[in-house]
Amino acid sequence: MDTVTADNPEIPDHPFGDDISGILIDEPTLQRRVRELADEVSDRHRDAPEDLVLVCVLKGAAVFMSDFSRALSVPAQLEFMVVSSYGSGAESSGTVTIVKDLATDIAGRDVVIVEDIIDSGRTLSWLVKDLQGRGPKSLEVVALLRKPDRVVVDVECSALGFEVPDEFIVGYGLDYAERYRTLPWIGALRPEVYS
């Protein structure tokens, strides 16, 4: 697994480019790693009798889900959830509510939670417990990013893309105030933009 730092000064020409202090993960690196994660998960479920259930946590993981699912070489169904984690400012609290629940029964199924980023780990750890309570045959977490310096609750990942520094990360689904999700690479947001 790769640890990345925002030391790449080459920011591709983009209308939001001036808001970004550095590229953490460029597009080819991101695409390559997403394919590796999909290969890992496919290998583990090669002979599964039933299709995988991919659970995407909206909205942040939507872009990752799209590329990851298309790189799988085993059958999978796409499911979506919206949860909201109330807290002060940028901190999540661990008090999570389901805004939109799964539209499928996951009892007896092989379930893969597809997450964009693990920050404190509170949201994900709550979700793992909630889904575990629904009796899946197996449950694993695939996360694209993790901020190791921020983790409060440890959540086990069966596959993890990159460890990132404690900065505000945007792009490839990750937002600040609903902006930057559509960037095809991942960068660090300049503190002036969010403070």
Ligand code: IMP
């Ligand atoms: P946690 O409960 O503290 O782990 O919060 C996780 C959620 O917060 C992620 O699923 C993201 O939606 C959001 N988040 C955490 N850090 C960042 C960041 O650097 N940029 C954008 N969103 C983030």
Ligand code: MG
């Ligand atoms: Mg999220």
